[in-house]
Amino acid sequence: MIKVLHTGFFSTIQDWGRTGYRNKGVPVSGVMDRYSAAMANALLENEETDALLEITMTGPVLTFDAPTFIAFTGADLPATLNDNPIEAYHVHKVNTGDTLSFGKFRSGFRCYLAIKGGFLSEKVLGSRSFYRPITAENRIKAGMELPFRTYENFTPKITTIKAASLFEETELDVQPGPEYEILSEKQQKELLGSEFTIAKENNRMAYQLTQNLDAHSVNMLTSATLPGTVQLTPSGKIIILMCDGQTTGGYPRILQLSQRAISILSQKKFGDSIAFRLY
Amino acid sequence: MNPYAISVKPFGEEAVLIEWPNRVEEAILKDILEFNKYLQEKLPGSGRWEQVPAYNSLTLINNKEGIDFEDMKKKLLGWYTEKKAVDPAPRYLWTLPVCYTPEYGEDLKEVADLLDYSVEELIAEHTAHNYTVYGIGFLPGFMYLGGIPKALETPRRSTPRLKVPSGSVGLAGKQTGIYPQESPGGWNIIGNCPIPIFDVTKNPPSFVSVGDKIRFYSITQGEYDLRKIEGEVGIYKPEKELLDD
Numbered sequence A: 001m002i003k004v005l006h007t008g009f010f011s012t013i014q015d016w017g018r019t020g021y022r023n024k025g026v027p028v029s030g031v032m033d034r035y036s037a038a039m040a041n042a043l044l045e046n047e048e049t050d051a052l053l054e055i056t057m058t059g060p061v062l063t064f065d066a067p068t069f070i071a072f073t074g075a076d077l078p079a080t081l082n083d084n085p086i087e088a089y090h091v092h093k094v095n096t097g098d099t100l101s102f103g104k105f106r107s108g109f110r111c112y113l114a115i116k117g118g119f120l121s122e123k124v125l126g127s128r129s130f131y132r133p134i135t136a137e138n139r140i141k142a143g144m145e146l147p148f149r150t151y152e153n154f155t156p157k158i159t160t161i162k163a164a165s166l167f168e169e170t171e172l173d174v175q176p177g178p179e180y181e182i183l184s185e186k187q188q189k190e191l192l193g194s195e196f197t198i199a200k201e202n203n204r205m206a207y208q209l210t211q212n213l214d215a216h217s218v219n220m221l222t223s224a225t226l227p228g229t230v231q232l233t234p235s236g237k238i239i240i241l242m243c244d245g246q247t248t249g250g251y252p253r254i255l256q257l258s259q260r261a262i263s264i265l266s267q268k269k270f271g272d273s274i275a276f277r278l279y
Numbered sequence B: 001m002n003p004y005a006i007s008v009k010p011f012g013e014e015a016v017l018i019e020w021p022n023r024v025e026e027a028i029l030k031d032i033l034e035f036n037k038y039l040q041e042k043l044p045g046s047g048r049w050e051q052v053p054a055y056n057s058l059t060l061i062n063n064k065e066g067i068d069f070e071d072m073k074k075k076l077l078g079w080y081t082e083k084k085a086v087d088p089a090p091r092y093l094w095t096l097p098v099c100y101t102p103e104y105g106e107d108l109k110e111v112a113d114l115l116d117y118s119v120e121e122l123i124a125e126h127t128a129h130n131y132t133v134y135g136i137g138f139l140p141g142f143m144y145l146g147g148i149p150k151a152l153e154t155p156r157r158s159t160p161r162l163k164v165p166s167g168s169v170g171l172a173g174k175q176t177g178i179y180p181q182e183s184p185g186g187w188n189i190i191g192n193c194p195i196p197i198f199d200v201t202k203n204p205p206s207f208v209s210v211g212d213k214i215r216f217y218s219i220t221q222g223e224y225d226l227r228k229i230e231g232e233v234g235i236y237k238p239e240k241e242l243l244d245d
Helices: A034-043 A185-193 A259-266 B026-042 B069-082 B108-114 B119-126 B221-233
Strands: A002-006 A010-014 A052-056 A061-064 A068-076 A079-081 A084-086 A092-094 A099-102 A107-115 A171-176 A196-202 A206-209 A229-232 A238-241 A253-257 A273-278 B007-011 B015-019 B049-054 B057-062 B091-098 B131-136 B143-146 B161-164 B168-172 B175-178 B183-185 B188-192 B213-218 B239-243
Touching: A034 A052, A034 A068, A034 A107, A034 A259, A052 A068, A099 A107, A171 A259, A185 A273, A253 A259, B007 B069, B015 B069, B026 B049, B026 B057, B026 B069, B026 B131, B049 B131, B091 B221, B108 B119, B108 B188, B119 B188, B143 B175
Parallel strands: A171 A273, B091 B213
Antiparallel strands: A002 A061, A010 A052, A052 A107, A061 A099, A068 A092, A068 A107, A079 A084, A079 A099, A171 A253, A196 A206, A196 A273, A206 A238, A229 A238, A229 A253, B007 B015, B015 B057, B049 B057, B091 B239, B131 B143, B131 B213, B161 B183, B168 B175, B168 B188
16 A cells, blocks of 8 residues: 555546546546656556556655555656655656655646556546546545555666656647637637636636637537537636536537647646647 | 438547537437437447437547548448438436425525415426436536426526535526536525435446436425435435337
């Protein structure tokens, strides 16, 4: 088990998501930045879809009761193993009784801690991803124990990969959404030609933007939404649905982010800039 | 015979959206569900697709690989044309118990006054109709119900509540429904349904499907307590009836 000593700001167990229940209204969940998460799992030669700890802003303090191997990627957080600084994008051996501590983020927003064999917390509806009320918890808490498999030995094929430069990107690749056509020429121009800033309201469900487009009065019937769907509310507010986002919505879907754009956006925080680019 | 002109639109890298005419209509929903069933046999590779019907649309999501949109559009239009009378998936009328008391229905009295009903008349009206499930979303297991009579239309609360208890039955605009989990909400709450509408220990976690119908019936506090316990220990079986229209 890994015991959580301190929680940090907000950390959750996430795998590739909970698919197959969207027709019952269950969000997909899963890692926000698949690009970074996949690298952490790859270093440990895990399945791409194995569960990791998604750490937002400031990290937790964890102790291990058995040996294993870890790697972390994504947002740049200072980390120490028994008070010795350790590098991101690198495989580390952890011994029984070791303490792993993460500090406060320096760049990016979400860090991924992978463990050899993946985190083995409970699967609900086919996934280990935290999402209340599907799972009992919506974040790790102090005193919580996270199961994993013991590994005494592991010789990785590669021990280090180069850190991703994805976080410096500010352009999000998008396709026109199903209701793109309802936008006026002016709205289209502003949407694709302006820089936007991330609003305070940003989390695993959705990212809101600070700047609005013109208001509209288009009524539509509720229809499916996806992670990466950009909605326009009647008042002109732009909402980008993310991994924990609702599965249906009644606002026009004006753009759809690519999977890569979702990863880039997942590393943005309040005040950061983005722009949309058709591809 | 396919009476509708459908359109097929791209929806990102992993999904395709099929749309029917922009109306809330039983016949359209039935046609969507028939095609949905037909596609279960036609779409290549089982388990790779999720199919989400709602009102006048059907969204197909491929979780494993991208979609060649032009190719998929051609296939979908072809399948829609060749689809004859498929046996639609069975649809059910679910009869759900609701305790309509001021304790569970905080806004019961206010709504009755607003609609110019006595509380008894309001309960009689709410339990007198079959409501069609046009979609499931917003929250896990949340049903978008249609078929609400004009006499029950009420404005949303001007200030949403931060916490609406799980099982709350509400009215808002042309909609009625049940909050499957505790959540914030702006609907007028008139009662509470004691049985779990969404249960992760069951597969599927929600017994209701789009196209089913819901009818409510009024229960006493005593029956509420009994159903609540049955629900919690997982022995409650919701009453259902096969719809054969």
